Amino acid sequence: xxxxxxxxxxxxxxxxxxxxxxxxxxxxxxxxxxxxxxxxxxxxxxxxxxxxxxxxxxxxxxxxxxxxxxxxxxxxxxxxxxxxxxxxxxxxxxxxxxxxxxxxxxxxxxxxxxxxxxxxxxxxxxxxxxxxxxxxxxxxxxxxxxxxxxxxxxxxxxxxxxxxxxxxxxxxxxxxxxx
Ligand code: NI
Numbered sequence: 001x002x003x004x005x006x007x008x009x010x011x012x013x014x015x016x017x018x019x020x021x022x023x024x025x026x027x028x029x030x031x032x033x034x035x036x037x038x039x040x041x042x043x044x045x046x047x048x049x050x051x052x053x054x055x056x057x058x059x060x061x062x063x064x065x066x067x068x069x070x071x072x073x074x075x076x077x078x079x080x081x082x083x084x085x086x087x088x089x090x091x092x093x094x095x096x097x098x099x100x101x102x103x104x105x106x107x108x109x110x111x112x113x114x115x116x117x118x119x120x121x122x123x124x125x126x127x128x129x130x131x132x133x134x135x136x137x138x139x140x141x142x143x144x145x146x147x148x149x150x151x152x153x154x155x156x157x158x159x160x161x162x163x164x165x166x167x168x169x170x171x172x173x174x175x176x177x178x179x
Contacts, residue, residue: 002034003041004052006103011053014104015151018048018055021084024127028058032082032125035060044103046141046179048148051104057085059145063138081132083122086146089131090119098140100154101178109168110158114143144179154179 007014021028031054039047039060046061060082094116101109117135120142124130134142144154155161 001037004034004038006038006042006051007053008104008106009153013053013055014050014148014153016050016055017151018050018057018149021056021058021123024084024123024125028056028084029125031056032058032060036080039103042103042178044178045137046145047103048145050148050151057149059083059086059142059149061138061141061145063141081138081142082125083120083130083132083142084125084127086120086122086142086149088115088118088143088146089121090133091115092117092135096140097159098137100140100144100158102144102154103178104148105153105155107163108155108161109164110154110161112140112144112154112158114140118142120146141179 009015035047035049035052038052039062046059049056049058060080063079063081092115095113096116097111097113099109100112116139117133118139119131119133121129121131147154
């Protein structure tokens with residue numbers, strides 16, 4: 001198990017547009033496994049390459065159950081989605097306001113408007129083309145992570161940002177996204 005360091009905004013890599021993934025070899029496989037360990041350790045819902053100082057277009061998100069339509073919701077195991085070179089190819093007109101946090105911005109939360117549902121296209125960890133429809137929390141996490149690939153942080157687009165008290169943090173535990 002390898003837990004990588006999650007960089008903070010004083011590191012310019014977090015603000016740099018990331019490069020496309022072209023090599024799906026062992027280096028990428030190790031990075032993905034390490035990113036997964038890092039996300040789990042940080043109790044995050046999602047993570048993007050630039051957050052661990054790797055300026056590549058790779059994101060991951062975990063989802064408790066069938067938030068991807070067309071999939072059985074009965075799988076009890078949590079599902080991990082890994083997408084290289086993700087692009088949003090469909091967006092719902094409907095937008096929803098929700099609370100977001102970011103592992104790169106500890107101690108802050110914000111209200112962010114996102115498309116309620118989206119479809120993303122990209123490649124899986126072996127480089128095979130994939131498409132993923134997502135709604136609700138998973139759609140929010142994907143939008144947040146894809147923004148990271150372009151150097152965008154949620155605080156850039158949030159309608160409000162605040163520093164929660166410890167009480168607030170307890171109250172919203174599980175609702176706010178650590179991404
Ligand atoms: Ni984030």
